Amino acid sequence: MSKQRMVNTKFWTDNYISYLDPIEKLLFLYFLTNPATNISGTYELPLKNIALDTGLDKEMVEKILNRFSKEHKIFYYQGWVHIVNFVKHQNQGSPKVKKGIEVEQMAIPQHIKDYIDTLSKGTDTLSHPNTNSNTNLTKLNTGAPRTKKGVFTPLGAEVLREFADSVDPKNKTYYANTTQRGACDFLVAEYGLDKVLAAVKMLPAINQQKLYLRQITTPYELKENWMKIKNALIQNQPKKVKII
Numbered sequence: 001m002s003k004q005r006m007v008n009t010k011f012w013t014d015n016y017i018s019y020l021d022p023i024e025k026l027l028f029l030y031f032l033t034n035p036a037t038n039i040s041g042t043y044e045l046p047l048k049n050i051a052l053d054t055g056l057d058k059e060m061v062e063k064i065l066n067r068f069s070k071e072h073k074i075f076y077y078q079g080w081v082h083i084v085n086f087v088k089h090q091n092q093g094s095p096k097v098k099k100g101i102e103v104e105q106m107a108i109p110q111h112i113k114d115y116i117d118t119l120s121k122g123t124d125t126l127s128h129p130n131t132n133s134n135t136n137l138t139k140l141n142t143g144a145p146r147t148k149k150g151v152f153t154p155l156g157a158e159v160l161r162e163f164a165d166s167v168d169p170k171n172k173t174y175y176a177n178t179t180q181r182g183a184c185d186f187l188v189a190e191y192g193l194d195k196v197l198a199a200v201k202m203l204p205a206i207n208q209q210k211l212y213l214r215q216i217t218t219p220y221e222l223k224e225n226w227m228k229i230k231n232a233l234i235q236n237q238p239k240k241v242k243i244i
Contacts, residue, residue: 019176040104041086156184162200168217183219
């Protein structure tokens, strides 16, 4: 029996989706809308079917799935697909929907459930381009953000999160920005996470005191001006005060 799956038009402007390559976008959309998908977001689908339906070779499908898994978007294990946070974006206020989710989840083998639980612990998604939801599709990712080039480490993600919390909320939109990601990783590698986080927390006071002419509001600006800020602090702080 055929099913209907509505895709939110914000799918195409979602912060995560917009940085995917065309083939990655196709595959992500396929996992949301293919005939095997169900209301739980976890379903069995052989790799050969994915390749046949999308026209992609198996190696390409596996490569993209590996990216989605690392970025905590979609997991694929022993022929089973799991779309992260899919259930959270369904209308669980509806008894019919809630019951449907429970029925589908009961059909998932226990070893698949255990695997998903292990991978999903502590994970939230940057966005979820589903379907029946009117939810804002640009949520902050508290796990590892998407990596377009290079590797965005969890420690780098923590720096960007601190920037969003302490300095400027617009940093929430930079998880897919290769320049900002690279700056975060550089800062951690060069100065250590604790020192960088301490520096970020000091930035509002530094910006307010105008010790340095430019406002520092992003990881890249901090990276480029670290020594200038440090020198300004040395000149304006009393002795025996620990400087970044």
